[in-house]
Amino acid sequence: MFFRMIKGALFRQKSKMIMIAVTIALGSSLATAMLNIMLDVGDKVNQELKAYGANITVVPKENSVLDSLYDLDDGSETAAAHLKEEDLGKIKTIFWGFNILDFTPFVNTAVTLSDGSTAKLTGTWFNHHLALNTGEELDAGIHSLRSWWEIKNGQWLDEQKESIPANGALIGSALAERLGVNTGDTIEVKTAKGSQSLQIAGIYDAGGDEDEQLFTLLPVAQELAVAKGLIDSIEVSALTTPDNELARKAATKGPAALSPADYETWYCTAYVSSICYQIQEAIPDSVASAVRQVAESEGTILDKTQLLMILITILSLFGSALGISNLVTASVMERSNEIGLLKAIGARDYRISGIVLTEIMITAVVGGVAGYFMGYGFAQIIGHTVFASSIEMKPMVIPLVAVLIVIVTLAGSIPAIRMLLRLRPAEVLHGR
Amino acid sequence: MSLLELKNVSKIYGPLKALDNVNLQVENGEWLAIMGPSGSGKSTMMNIIGCMDKPSLGEVILDGVDIAKESGKKLTEIRRDKIGLIFQQFHLVNYLTAVENVMVSQYYHSMPDEKEALEALERVGLKDRAKHLPSQLSGGEQQRVCIARALINHPEIVLADEPTGNLDEANENIVIDLFRQLHREGTTLIVVTHDPEVAEVAQRTVVLEHGRLVKEIMNESFET
Ligand SMILES: Nc1ncnc2c1ncn2[C@@H]1O[C@H](COP(=O)(O)OP(=O)(O)OP(=O)(O)O)[C@@H](O)[C@H]1O
Ligand SMILES: [Mg+2]
Numbered sequence: 001m002f003f004r005m006i007k008g009a010l011f012r013q014k015s016k017m018i019m020i021a022v023t024i025a026l027g028s029s030l031a032t033a034m035l036n037i038m039l040d041v042g043d044k045v046n047q048e049l050k051a052y053g054a055n056i057t058v059v060p061k062e063n064s065v066l067d068s069l070y071d072l073d074d075g076s077e078t079a080a081a082h083l084k085e086e087d088l089g090k091i092k093t094i095f096w097g098f099n100i101l102d103f104t105p106f107v108n109t110a111v112t113l114s115d116g117s118t119a120k121l122t123g124t125w126f127n128h129h130l131a132l133n134t135g136e137e138l139d140a141g142i143h144s145l146r147s148w149w150e151i152k153n154g155q156w157l158d159e160q161k162e163s164i165p166a167n168g169a170l171i172g173s174a175l176a177e178r179l180g181v182n183t184g185d186t187i188e189v190k191t192a193k194g195s196q197s198l199q200i201a202g203i204y205d206a207g208g209d210e211d212e213q214l215f216t217l218l219p220v221a222q223e224l225a226v227a228k229g230l231i232d233s234i235e236v237s238a239l240t241t242p243d244n245e246l247a248r249k250a251a252t253k254g255p256a257a258l259s260p261a262d263y264e265t266w267y268c269t270a271y272v273s274s275i276c277y278q279i280q281e282a283i284p285d286s287v288a289s290a291v292r293q294v295a296e297s298e299g300t301i302l303d304k305t306q307l308l309m310i311l312i313t314i315l316s317l318f319g320s321a322l323g324i325s326n327l328v329t330a331s332v333m334e335r336s337n338e339i340g341l342l343k344a345i346g347a348r349d350y351r352i353s354g355i356v357l358t359e360i361m362i363t364a365v366v367g368g369v370a371g372y373f374m375g376y377g378f379a380q381i382i383g384h385t386v387f388a389s390s391i392e393m394k395p396m397v398i399p400l401v402a403v404l405i406v407i408v409t410l411a412g413s414i415p416a417i418r419m420l421l422r423l424r425p426a427e428v429l430h431g432r
Numbered sequence: 433m434s435l436l437e438l439k440n441v442s443k444i445y446g447p448l449k450a451l452d453n454v455n456l457q458v459e460n461g462e463w464l465a466i467m468g469p470s471g472s473g474k475s476t477m478m479n480i481i482g483c484m485d486k487p488s489l490g491e492v493i494l495d496g497v498d499i500a501k502e503s504g505k506k507l508t509e510i511r512r513d514k515i516g517l518i519f520q521q522f523h524l525v526n527y528l529t530a531v532e533n534v535m536v537s538q539y540y541h542s543m544p545d546e547k548e549a550l551e552a553l554e555r556v557g558l559k560d561r562a563k564h565l566p567s568q569l570s571g572g573e574q575q576r577v578c579i580a581r582a583l584i585n586h587p588e589i590v591l592a593d594e595p596t597g598n599l600d601e602a603n604e605n606i607v608i609d610l611f612r613q614l615h616r617e618g619t620t621l622i623v624v625t626h627d628p629e630v631a632e633v634a635q636r637t638v639v640l641e642h643g644r645l646v647k648e649i650m651n652e653s654f655e656t
Contacts, residue, residue: 001536001538004528005536011527012565340523341524341525342536343508344517345537346512346540348505426479429484
């Protein structure tokens with residue numbers, strides 16, 4: 001009988017139930033979309049933020065003290081100690097190697113130009129193809145680490161093209177203007193170790209100091225500045241977990257000060273400090289340090305984005321709770337005769353509430369499931385418009401949304417149930 | 433002992449005495465009609481007897497129990513087990529069929545039994561309308577479904593508040609005939625009515641005015 005009553009109520013008052021289901025579907029779709037994006041957005045935002053460049057730099061141990069004391073890292077002097085080019089691949093072999101998105105070596109030197117002025121020349125990878133011992137392959141270099149560079153003229157150097165000139169170079173827009181050079185021109189550069197003509201493949205606008213520089217292929221700079229196989233520094237872009245208490249403790253007091261259990265946790269979490277530590281372990285005589293602003297702002301932007309999503313989710317659920325409470329209250333009000341009658345013929349309050357709640361819950365389940373699939377669509381639309389990639393649907397969102405829908409539906413039904421309990425049959429049945 | 437006894441019952445709404453010191457006894461198996469002008473307190477009295485309301489003063493003893501003193505839960509039980517209710521506005525559940533409306537009463541009483549419910553509809557002449565929704569039934573038919581529902585659990589006492597108020601002559605007669613049958617079977621009947629013809633067929637008529645019982649008429653020519 002219970003089910004006959006439910007069935008009657010559901011099928012013979014379809015339009016009302018559909019309204020309730022739609023309200024719930026809206027809430028559930030927003031919750032689904034937001035939760036999925038929130039869980040997936042960490043990766044997405046990090047990938048976005050990678051556009052702002054490296055968050056870790058690696059320099060030789062001996063130089064790091066001098067560099068930071070006197071800020072000599074302007075290329076005007078050739079550094080005393082060097083890292084080895086052959087160690088570069090080891091960066092991908094650390095515990096958090098999977099989180100290393102990109103990296104590139106640098107060789108810096110001051111060069112004298114044909115008009116007698118000096119400029120900084122940097123040798124680096126542009127899109128260097130690496131085949132690691134582990135069998136993993138990747139493209140690394142400044143093409144993606146300097147994704148905000150605007151190529152005003154010419155194009156990026158493509159290391160994977162056969163036709164690339166061995167002396168190809170990119171020149172900063174300010175320097176190009178000063179020298180009056182254009183794409184296709186060659187310029188002479190000189191150092192103590194020799195001279196070289198560079199062929200300008202493109203002019204970039206970096207919007208900063210780098211506009212006064214030249215960038216060329218690693219071997220060219222090595223020959224002019226140091227020696228084959230040596231590099232000055234490495235820039236690394238890594239996915240990191242925002243710092244917390246433990247990370248700060250490790251950063252200020254050093255990992256040695258941590259208890260073994262804390263050390264374990266710290267080491268196995270992708271904090272920027274633990275990734276730096278692991279890079280130092282992998283590359284002999286190196287010091288890896290976080291580029292503060294970038295690393296920290298990544299964490300905060302991520303936190304803020306997620307906070308925003310949580311707020312949207314809460315608001316949308318609150319909205320559906322209000323909508324549901326309106327609809328359900330209206331429906332109970334409309335049915336007050338029926339409810340009064342059921343009470344009059346001897347139905348106890350809990351049995352009537354049970355029927356009303358069951359109807360609403362069934363409607364909620366239908367709406368919730370529909371909403372989940374709508375939310376899937378929303379998430380993909382948002383993913384494609386905002387992050388230009390699809391959002392991965394996390395299974396854990398399903399129970400989460402289910403629980404939220406149940407809570408919201410029950411909360412939305414409270415006013416209606418209270419009304420139902422207060423209703424006195426004598427007041428509705430004699431037609432007053 | 434009487435089945436029902438009202439002792440000095442008053443129902444007071446602010447300055448208004450909807451019932452004013454009413455004393456009334458109803459015997460088991462009796463058929464009583466209550467008449468009176470509009471606003472005289474008839475429905476108020478029915479609500480109190482039907483355990484849907486409590487008196488402000490006085491005792492209401494139904495089957496030896498003072499229902500003025502019982503809790504809401506106990507009153508629901510008494511309504512369910514002892515009382516059958518019939519209203520002027522038929523009050524059917526509009527999304528359930530005729531037979532389902534009867535079964536609802538069984539469901540809250542004990543166990544729904546479709547066969548028995550169909551028999552009850554047959555008794556009020558509606559067997560072929562069992563699968564219809566209330567909106568597909570005429571007023572008279574709806575009231576007969578209500579009667580079938582009121583009778584399905586074999587109540588000791590049937591309370592009808594203007595059961596024929598919304599019916600035409602023909603349907604009124606069908607309802608009166610059903611009451612006759614019930615009376616013959618020994619059910620106690622209390623019927624509120626404006627209609628002298630409906631009152632005339634009862635064994636006894638009491639008249640309310642301004643909440644007071646002002647007159648009592650025995651029907652000399654009563655026939656079963
Ligand atoms: N809940 C209430 N609050 C205030 N006054 C009420 C309430 N219920 C009934 N009354 C008043 O009590 C008086 C008796 O009402 P009742 O409904 O019993 O009259 P009635 O005899 O059934 O009238 P009718 O023939 O029109 O149905 C009326 O004046 C009515 O306004
Ligand atoms: Mg009345």
